[in-house]
Amino acid sequence: xxxxxxxxxxxxxxxxxxxWLLNDLAEYKGRQELFTRQAPQRLQVLREHALVExxxxxxxxxxxxxxxxxxxxxxxxxxxxxxxxxxxxxxYQEALSWIHREGASIPIASETLLKLHRLTRPNIWDSGQFKxxxxxxxxxxxxxxxxxxxxxxxxxxxxxxxxxLCTDTSRLLISREVPAMVVLAAFxxxxxxxxxxxxxxxxxxxxxxxxxxxxxxxxAGRYISLERIIEQSKERYYETLYQSSQExxxxxHNPWVYVNYLLHIIKELHGEFESxxxxxxxxxxxxTDAIQRAIESFTEPFHITQLQKKCPEAGIDLIRKVLGRxxxxxxxxxxxxxxxxxxxxxxxx
Numbered sequence: 001x002x003x004x005x006x007x008x009x010x011x012x013x014x015x016x017x018x019x020w021l022l023n024d025l026a027e028y029k030g031r032q033e034l035f036t037r038q039a040p041q042r043l044q045v046l047r048e049h050a051l052v053e054x055x056x057x058x059x060x061x062x063x064x065x066x067x068x069x070x071x072x073x074x075x076x077x078x079x080x081x082x083x084x085x086x087x088x089x090x091x092y093q094e095a096l097s098w099i100h101r102e103g104a105s106i107p108i109a110s111e112t113l114l115k116l117h118r119l120t121r122p123n124i125w126d127s128g129q130f131k132x133x134x135x136x137x138x139x140x141x142x143x144x145x146x147x148x149x150x151x152x153x154x155x156x157x158x159x160x161x162x163x164x165l166c167t168d169t170s171r172l173l174i175s176r177e178v179p180a181m182v183v184l185a186a187f188x189x190x191x192x193x194x195x196x197x198x199x200x201x202x203x204x205x206x207x208x209x210x211x212x213x214x215x216x217x218x219x220a221g222r223y224i225s226l227e228r229i230i231e232q233s234k235e236r237y238y239e240t241l242y243q244s245s246q247e248x249x250x251x252x253h254n255p256w257v258y259v260n261y262l263l264h265i266i267k268e269l270h271g272e273f274e275s276x277x278x279x280x281x282x283x284x285x286x287x288t289d290a291i292q293r294a295i296e297s298f299t300e301p302f303h304i305t306q307l308q309k310k311c312p313e314a315g316i317d318l319i320r321k322v323l324g325r326x327x328x329x330x331x332x333x334x335x336x337x338x339x340x341x342x343x344x345x346x347x348x349x
Contacts, residue, residue, distance in 0.1 A: 001165045001194060002248050002251050003190050003248075003255045004169055004172065004190050005165075005168050007168075008171060008172065011177050012178065012182075014179065014182065017256075018260055021263040021267060022263070024267050025181055025266060025267055028218075028271070028274070029218055031274065035273065036219065046224065049225075050222065050225045051100075052075055054225040055075055055089050055092045055093040055096060056071060056089065058202075058207075059088055061230065061234060062200075064088050064089065065085060066085050066089050070082070070086065074089050075090060087123060088122070090122075091119050091120045092120050092203060092207075095119035095120050096210075098115075099210055099211050099214065103215075104215045107170075108166050108187075108215070110163055113162060114128045114129070114130075117204050120200055120203045120204060120207070121197075127200075129197075130158050130162070130196050131155045131158060131196060134154050135195070135198065149245075150245050151249075153193070153195065153249075158194060158196045161194050161196075162191075162194060165191065169187045173215065173216075181266070184213065184262075185255075185263055186259060187208070188208060188209055188212075188262060189244055191205055206226065206227050209262070218270070223276075224272050226266070229268055229269055237261065240257045240260075241258055291311050291318065291319055292322055294307060295332065295343070295345060297310070298343075298344075299345075301343065303340075303342060304316075304323070304343070307343075331345065331346050332344070332345060
């Protein structure tokens with residue numbers, strides 16, 4: 001809209017700080033496949049944990065909380081939900097699961113935004129609908145004062161503005177004239193400034209970040225909660241959004257404050273993702289090469305259980321397959337049968 005639309009005809013000059021962030025993100029993306037190949041079992045655990053954190057954190061930013069003892073029931077159970085807050089947390093989890101499941105096949109379109117809103121705001125009279133009245137974003141101060149932070153686009157202008165935003169964003173992502181991650185962040189800024197829904201804009205905006213990340217091949221959001229990281233920097237989130245929204249209606253705003261904030265958050269997300277794999281020793285060559293290297297490291301006869309400890313991420317069937325291949329080609333010898341079998345690398349005595 002006021003950020004994205006002008007870029008359709010005039011490519012922006014990208015600040016140096018933004019370029020540095022983009023370079024860092026490109027490196028993280030380049031290493032991403034290595035980590036996702038290394039430890040599928042660990043990834044599954046991370047995925048389940050992130051799903052819980054994301055649903056809880058994204059709602060907690062908006063003041064929606066549930067009893068910690070009931071989180072499992074709310075997110076994964078089939079029991080009766082007790083209140084409105086529990087409905088919204090479960091709804092967010094359903095929206096998140098849809099994005100995780102369908103990923104880049106979900107189009108950047110008005111219909112997608114409306115569906116995300118409908119899922120995250122279940123059983124509300126205007127869920128899945130754009131706002132029907134104009135509104136204001138206000139700030140309540142501890143002393144009781146109320147100040148205006150931002151006046152979003154009018155209800156009448158909203159449907160067309162969202163349609164234009166989605167069209168321009170899709171076009172820029174295809175043309176690659178503007179770095180894709182910059183487009184992602186600018187799209188998010190324009191969405192929040194349009195403020196298309198009466199309530200629930202923040203939650204939908206965070207889901208859209210993940211959706212666009214998947215469109216661009218950044219997958220760490222499946223395993224680490226982006227929403228939790230944003231919650232941890234909530235004050236900075238609101239402050240950068242405030243700074244970048246000033247003069248937005250006139251197109252005289254500075255989008256780079258919020259764009260850099262969001263890129264930094266995504267960088268932090270990928271940094272945490274990689275840190276979860278510290279100590280994993282499987283080399284780039286893949287599991288088969290890792291098992292063979294582990295075998296060749298034995299200088300004394302060994303049992304298969306000893307080999308399993310060196311290759312905790314490899315399945316027993318694959319380990320046996322590698323052992324059989326190396327025995328066939330003469331690089332391994334075996335004495336005994338079953339669990340008592342002893343293996344020895346030929347040449348290592």
